Each structure stands twice: as C-alpha cells, then as structure tokens.
Amino acid sequence: MFTSIEVHNRAKVFDRMIEDTHDALVDPDVVQALGGLTTDLLKINDEAFLPNIRHGVLTVPDEYKDTADVAIVPLNRRDMSKADVLTQPLFETNPLSWPADKTTSDVYGLDLTDEMRAALDNNEPIEKFREMRRFNFTRAATTGFVEQEDDGTFSGSRPVILAKAWEFKPGPKRYRAAMLAHEEVHVRDMLNDGPLLQLMEYRAATEGLAFHVGGVIAVPNPLAKFNTRRAYKIDKLRHELNDPDAPFTPTPAFVEALKAMRAI
Numbered sequence: 199m200f201t202s203i204e205v206h207n208r209a210k211v212f213d214r215m216i217e218d219t220h221d222a223l224v225d226p227d228v229v230q231a232l233g234g235l236t237t238d239l240l241k242i243n244d245e246a247f248l249p250n251i252r253h254g255v256l257t258v259p260d261e262y263k264d265t266a267d268v269a270i271v272p273l274n275r276r277d278m279s280k281a282d283v284l285t286q287p288l289f290e291t292n293p294l295s296w297p298a299d300k301t302t303s304d305v306y307g308l309d310l311t312d313e314m315r316a317a318l319d320n321n322e323p324i325e326k327f328r329e330m331r332r333f334n335f336t337r338a339a340t341t342g343f344v345e346q347e348d349d350g351t352f353s354g355s356r357p358v359i360l361a362k363a364w365e366f367k368p369g370p371k372r373y374r375a376a377m378l379a380h381e382e383v384h385v386r387d388m389l390n391d392g393p394l395l396q397l398m399e400y401r402a403a404t405e406g407l408a409f410h411v412g413g414v415i416a417v418p419n420p421l422a423k424f425n426t427r428r429a430y431k432i433d434k435l436r437h438e439l440n441d442p443d444a445p446f447t448p449t450p451a452f453v454e455a456l457k458a459m460r461a462i
C-alpha cells in the first residue's frame with residue numbers, strides 16, 4: 199500500500215517542518231514578540247513524532263506510547279479520502295486527562311458557558327467530539343478527542359496535526375514555520391484546556407492566538423506564500439475587537455467576526 203518512496207517523502211517533509219519551525223521559534227525577533235509562548239511551542243515542536251506505517255495505517259512508535267506527545271502526519275493527496283481510517287490508531291488511547299472541575303482557562307480568562315455548566319450539573323455526558331472534525335482543511339489541522347468519563351473527569355487522545363504534504367514542500371522556510379506553529383498553538387491549548395475546546399469562545403481564543411503567532415513568524419519574509427492576508431485580517435480584527443487589557447480573550451464581537459469568516 200505504501201512504497202518506500204512514500205515513506206521516505208513523508209519523513210523528509212516531517213523533518214523539514216520541524217527544523218524550519220524550530221529555527222523560527224528560536225529567532226530572537228520572534229522570541230521578543232511572543233515571549234514565553236515560544237518555549238511552550240518549541241517543546242511541542244521538538245518532541246513531536248512521525249507515526250510509523252504498519253499494515254496500511256499509522257501507528258504510534260513504542261517509545262511514544264506512554265506519552266501525550268503530538269503526532270504530525272504529512273498526508274499525500276491520495277491519503278486524503280481515507281485519512282480517517284489511516285489515522286484511526288493514533289486516537290485509540292487517551293493519554294490526556296483533566297479534572298471534572300476543569301471549567302476555566304487561565305490562559306485566555308474564559309469560563310464555561312452556562313449551558314455547558316448546566317449539563318455538567320445535571321451530570322449529562324458531554325458529547326464526544328473531535329476538534330476540526332473535517333478532513334477537508336486547507337493546509338493543516340489539529341485534531342483530537344476529548345470525552346467525559348463516568349466520574350465526571352475528562353480524558354483525551356493525543357493531539358494529532360494533519361498536514362497536506364504538498365503544501366509544506368515548496369516556498370520559504372517561514373511559510374512552513376508559520377503554518378506549523380499555528381497548529382502548535384492549538385496543540386498547547388488542547389493539552390492545557392482540552393474540554394474547553396467545545397466552546398465557541400475558546401475556539402475563537404485559540405484561533406486568535408494561532409493567527410497572531412503565524413503572522414509574527416511570517417512577517418520577516420514578505421515573499422512567503424503563507425495565507426497572510428487572511429492571517430493578518432484575523433489578527434487585525436482581534437486587535438480591534440478585543441479589550442487591549444486582555445488582547446487574547448475573545449469578546450462576543452470577535453467570536454461573531456470569526457464565525458462570519460468561517461474561521462471557527
């Protein structure tokens with residue numbers, strides 16, 4: 199099913215994504231603009247792994263089985279129609295967990311909506327969900343499951359970044375780095391605040407920060423083919439619509455703007 203050339207190409211794309219993003223995240227200008235966030239993203243980036251291919255599906259290498267490290271999956275064009283089946287084994291275990299009272303995000307200053315809180319009060323199970331359920335994403339997407347256990351606590355699969363390999367092959371380094379770092383913001387947020395990803399407000403928060411990070415990384419290279427117009431538009435909206443004292447805490451206006459742009 200997979201030729202050795204395909205395996206080789208996948209590894210090559212993976213290595214390039216990781217290296218280019220590492221270089222961007224240690225760039226003094228990027229560190230200055232993003233502060234301690236670069237440390238979190240660098241850890242996620244440098245600990246990410248490429249899944250093995252076994253019997254036509256992707257599997258977690260033994261040394262990563264007991265970790266929650268992110269899997270990065272460069273997909274080829276012909277993988278796309280069967281991406282669900284191909285990646286299924288990566289989601290089989292739940293290495294992540296959060297307490298039942300995981301209802302606030304200190305990072306973004308967000309709390310559960312009344313609706314979600316009421317569901318928890320009534321002990322109704324939160325529907326198992328997948329961030330970015332679609333496989334028809336533009337370039338890359340962060341996916342993962344979060345579910346509520348019988349005792350009310352939450353558990354989650356490892357985060358998996360799906361990437362269209364052909365979108366990561368051409369262009370300058372910063373093009374790849376901006377795209378991957380954007381997804382790594384979502385990974386960081388899933389690790390910290392997994393259950394909150396069910397909230398529209400939270401999705402707006404993580405997209406706002408992810409587009410900001412992508413924009414900062416893409417800036418030094420005006421030739422980058424990164425979809426900068428959309429990234430900058432979203433970053434500008436965030437700047438205009440959010441409170442300057444809490445620039446990454448989404449206001450209702452910012453949530454509505456992202457909905458209108460189909461960004462969440």
Ligand SMILES: [Zn+2]
Nearest residue numbers: 380384405408
């Ligand atoms: Zn995103």
